[in-house]
Each structure stands twice: as structure tokens, then as C-alpha cells.
Amino acid sequence: MQTKTKTRLGVLFVGLLFAIALYGFINSRPESVPDNLIKVNGRIEGEHHLASTKVAGKVFEVKVAEGDQVQKGQVLAVLDDAQIxxxxxxxxxxxxxxxxxxxxxxxxxxxxxxxxxxxxxxxxxxxxxxxxxxxxxxxxxxxxxxxxxxxxxxxxxxxxxxxxxxxxxxxxxxxxxxxxxxxxxxxxxxxxxxxxxxxxxxxxxxxxxxxxxxxxxxxxxxxxxxxxxxLDDMKIRSPIDGVVTTKLVNEGEVINSGTGLFDIVNLDQVFLKGYIAENQIGKIHLGLKADLYLDSLPDRPFASEIRYISSQAEFTPKEVQTQEERVKLVYVIKLYLQENPQHRVTPGLPADAYIHIE
Missing domain, CATH: 1.10.287.620 (Helix Hairpins)
Structure with missing residues (x-):
């Protein structure tokens, strides 16, 4: 009877260890990648929109700063409009x-x-x-x-x-x-x-x-x-809902028509731009789901999916550390976040993604 009890306890203990290991695998970045996952690393990027001026003039007032959240149509800056x-x-x-x-x-x-x-x-x-x-x-x-x-x-x-x-x-x-x-x-x-x-x-x-x-x-x-x-063109407005990432003008400066004044990114449409090896490109397709992890939030996965796969291979970019890796042919892919709660994922952050292959 004691032997059966010990056996059952042993089975339960092994099961508990397996469950803990599985939970840790699912909820943290995997150290070793299983066959049903493909690891991709890169940096977070976003679609950049440049708020430009249609007319030349002197900047009278700048209403926003870098990091400010703006709405589409919001006035970002005003040019001197006395003459007009x-x-x-x-x-x-x-x-x-x-x-x-x-x-x-x-x-x-x-x-x-x-x-x-x-x-x-x-x-x-x-x-x-x-x-x-x-x-x-x-x-x-x-x-x-x-x-x-x-x-x-x-x-x-x-x-x-x-x-x-x-x-x-x-x-x-x-x-x-x-x-x-x-x-x-x-x-x-x-x-x-x-x-x-x-x-x-x-x-x-x-x-x-x-x-x-x-x-x-x-x-x-x-x-x-x-x-x-x-007269309305003397007001530079935001083309999208987003965040001002770069302010390129100050009050009192004289600008030409077509000058870009603010770089704005929509944080609801950010993506990880990564590279996948040539010998693995056949395993993925558009719409595949992936878990994305930030270096700053290693235990917090962000759901994403593949929405772009380049049609031609290229050599790995120079920012990849080792020369051995840089001479490999890779394909560019983009994994878009399905949501970005509290806009915690911002352009420039390094990240890893684990693609769930079928």
C-alpha cells in the first residue's frame, strides 16, 4: 500500500514539474526554441507620418512637444499669418x-x-x-x-x-x-x-x-x-492619431514650403521588423500568429501576426553582431501587434518574437 502511495506521489510530482515547465515556457521567452516555433529578433518600428507645411513662413507658435499624444487634425504649430x-x-x-x-x-x-x-x-x-x-x-x-x-x-x-x-x-x-x-x-x-x-x-x-x-x-x-x-494652411495639423516622436522646428524659425515639422507615429500600428533565414521561409505565411517579447518586459507576451513577407532575399543587415550571421541570406518580415495596451510598445525597442508554425 505504501509503495502504491509513493508511486502516485511520484507521478503527481513529475506532472507538477511538467506543468511548471510548460507554464514557464508559455509565459516567458523560451531559451530553446521547439520545432513548432521560429524565433525572430529585431526592433520595434512604426509607420512614420511627417506633418509638413504647404506654405513658407515664420513659425509663430509651436503647440506640442516630443512625446505628446496628438489627434488627427489637431493644430501642432502656427505660422505668422498677419499678411494673409x-x-x-x-x-x-x-x-x-x-x-x-x-x-x-x-x-x-x-x-x-x-x-x-x-x-x-x-x-x-x-x-x-x-x-x-x-x-x-x-x-x-x-x-x-x-x-x-x-x-x-x-x-x-x-x-x-x-x-x-x-x-x-x-x-x-x-x-x-x-x-x-x-x-x-x-x-x-x-x-x-x-x-x-x-x-x-x-x-x-x-x-x-x-x-x-x-x-x-x-x-x-x-x-x-x-x-x-x-490662411488655414498657416496652421500645421496632425495627419493621424499618434505620438510626436521628433520635433523638427522651433518658434521664430523661417521655413520653406514642404518642410517637415513633426514626425508622428501611430502607436496602435507598430510592428517588429525581423529577419528569417532562407531555409525557414517556407515554414511561414501571412497571418501566422506570434508572441512578441520586449527586453524590458521579458515575462509579458504581446500577440502579433505576420502581415508582410519580402519577396526577395537579402544579406543580413550589419547591425547583426557576428560576421557569420551577416553573410546569410534572409527575408524581411513584419509582425504587427494586434493591440498595444497603454502604448507600452514604442519604436526603437529591441524585441524577440516566436512564430507559431502550423
């Missing part, structure tokens, strides 16, 4: 004046568009009226002429007096004058209608003028927008 502000004011005044001219021209055009057809309609009605009056005057004149002839015949027969003939002649003369006046009125009405009908051409000309003023207004608006855009 004056240009914005000038452009705004020019746009305001042009806009007022356009509104006035448009209002005048609308009035003329309504006025022209009314004037033409009125002139046409006037012409119709005087034409009717002319016909009536001509008819009255013709009737007076007939009456005069009849009176003259009756006078010869002594049926009417000479005074009656004179009155008929005077009436004809009066009605003839009225007919002539009516003809003149018709001629004037025709000319007035023709003049008013020129309003269609004048209306077309006013439309062209309004379109020209509109184009000038749009040009002035574009000038204002351009000036405001340049």
Missing part, C-alpha cells in the same frame, strides 16, 4: 462688392423681364386703338365728301342755300384734318411699338451683363476661398 489675414479681408471686401452688384443687376433684370412684355402689349393696344380711330376718321371724311357733292347738286337745283354748301365743305375739311391726324397717330404708334420691341434685344443684353457680373462674383468668391485656404 489682410489678404483675406481684402478678398472678402471685393467679394461683398461684387455680390452686391450681382444682386442689383439680377433685380434689374427681373424687373425688365416683367416690364418689357407689358410695354409691348400696351404699345400694341395703342396701335390698334389709333388704327381704329383712323378708319373712323377716314369713313367720316368719305361721308362728308359724299354729302358735299350732294349739297352742290341740290344747290344747282336751288334746293339748298349757298350757306349749306359752305357748311358741308367746312365739315369735309375738318374731317380730312382729323383723318390726317389719325394717320400721324398710327405712324407714331407703329414707331413706338417698334421701339418697345427692341426691349427684347435690350433684355438679352441685360442678361449677358448679369451673367458677366455673376462670373465676376464667382471669381471674387474663389479668390476669397483661396485666401481663406492659405
Amino acid at each position: 489675414r489682410a489678404k483675406v479681408t481684402q478678398a472678402a471686401a471685393a467679394y461683398g462688392a461684387s455680390l452686391a452688384n450681382y444682386k442689383a443687376s439680377k433685380t434689374g433684370l427681373l424687373v425688365f423681364e416683367k416690364q418689357t412684355p407689358l410695354q409691348i402689349e400696351s404699345s400694341q393696344a395703342q396701335l390698334t386703338h389709333v388704327q381704329a380711330a383712323l378708319k373712323a376718321a377716314q369713313a367720316s371724311e368719305e361721308q362728308a365728301r359724299v354729302d358735299l357733292k350732294r349739297m352742290q347738286k341740290l344747290y344747282k337745283k336751288k334746293a339748298v342755300s349757298e350757306h349749306d354748301v359752305e357748311n358741308a365743305a367746312l365739315n369735309l375739311k375738318t374731317l380730312h384734318a382729323q383723318a390726317v391726324t389719325a394717320e400721324t397717330a398710327v405712324d407714331q404708334a407703329r414707331k413706338a411699338l417698334a421701339l418697345v420691341e427692341l426691349g427684347w434685344q435690350e433684355l438679352a443684353a441685360k442678361r449677358e451683363v448679369t451673367e458677366a457680373v455673376k462670373a465676376q462674383t464667382l471669381q471674387a468668391q474663389a479668390g476669397l476661398m483661396e485666401a481663406m485656404s492659405v
